[in-house]
Amino acid sequence: MTQDIQNQINTKIQALSLYHQLAFGVMLAERYLPNYFAFHLAENWGNPMVLLNGIDLLKSIIDKRQSDPEELELIDNLIESATPDLEDFPGNPLASLALDASSMIAECFAFVRDQKPRHIELCSATSFSSLEIYLQVHEQMPHDLSAAALDKQLSDNVLIKEEVAYQLGVLADLSPEPTINSKLFIEKTLQAPKVDWAGLGKMVG
């Protein structure tokens, strides 16, 4: 994924209202919860309920347009304790994907605290990063490709193109600042590109 495209996405994120920026981050983060579940089931580690509660709390914050600092601190500590450390799961792609899922939700909460769009931009970048891990493992790409060579391969990949189109499409739909409700979250989640994440664990063994 080229930096130009990420910059294009970032500019569109910055143009949204605060709660529509947050809604975009939540829509991206929610899609990656199954990756955390897959890791949890494979390694018997972590707590998916923490991330589910985190998504619920984020949606509630969007709905009520307010947050409770004590709740934010509690969920932050819970997410920290449920986030895998790669020192304990080295070379495990499911652990990397679970880390990405936790990170995206944590970045949404960081945004709630300081309203810096960079956190939502990082959700977008992490979404691409998870896809990159998937594609590198699935396509058995050489480990030592230069950044430029990897960018070229990834930019040409249909999944990355679909993800770019999806993120830009969601941003365009959020631009007129529609009412953020469950229907909108469901619609956008269903529109997300389909990725066969399930085979990753088996591929690496």
Next chain:
Amino acid sequence: MQRKEPTERAEELHELIEDERKKRNTTTAVGDTSTDISIIGTNEIYLRSEIRRGLLPHEIIAKSKPGNHAEENILETAAERNLKIVTIGASRPICLDCEEKIKDLGIETKTKFSGKKSKNRTEKP
């Protein structure tokens, strides 16, 4: 061009990861060989793009193997390429298993040792 000391370079590369949780929960390591080549390792299955973009021409990427820490990936890649690691550094303290391997090979490091095994790895036979 003068190479940076490996611990300093590992920390510099790792700082390219903006996301705080990813920064805290992954490791980047650098091994300087007796040649001009330096080897960059990670404890993830592939080196993340943000770090890859920051590599210099003399820096090559270690192949990651499941179960290996960043330092072990560097040592194994060096052995496969007949390169000798002389100094190594990591973005966080080096675990007990990696410390023993590094010391056995007479490799120097300025990175602190944690003195602990990694939790999951201690369960392995």
